[in-house]
């Protein structure tokens with residue numbers, strides 16, 4: 001099941017060996033890949049090819065961009081590797097899907113604590129945060 005859409009933002013087709021495959025993406029087009037595969041492919045080092053003047057050939061420029069096409073867990077550093085298996089840990093405010101209760105609590109505390117309607121819940125959460133800081 002595809003999870004990440006890999007776009008080629010270059011003006012020329014992009015071609016690169018990846019594992020046993022030769023991946024080719026036309027300019028301005030995309031390829032859907034498994035999330036972990038897509039991240040490995042985008043992160044794979046490509047030796048720059050130079051012209052006679054020592055400038056990098058545009059065909060060897062890796063101008064790939066990833067687009068998340070399924071809700072994935074964002075660990076905060078741009079990695080989208082794990083997917084929630086159900087809506088059990090879905091944020092009721094913004095719809096973000098979290099991987100577990102701890103992640104959901106952290107998300108709510110970070111993003112929605114100040115505008116929480118339930119003041120008792122808000123106080124409870126603030127006290128819990130202060131407790132862990134001590």
Ligand SMILES: [Zn+2]
Nearest residue numbers: 091093094096
């Ligand atoms: Zn939220």
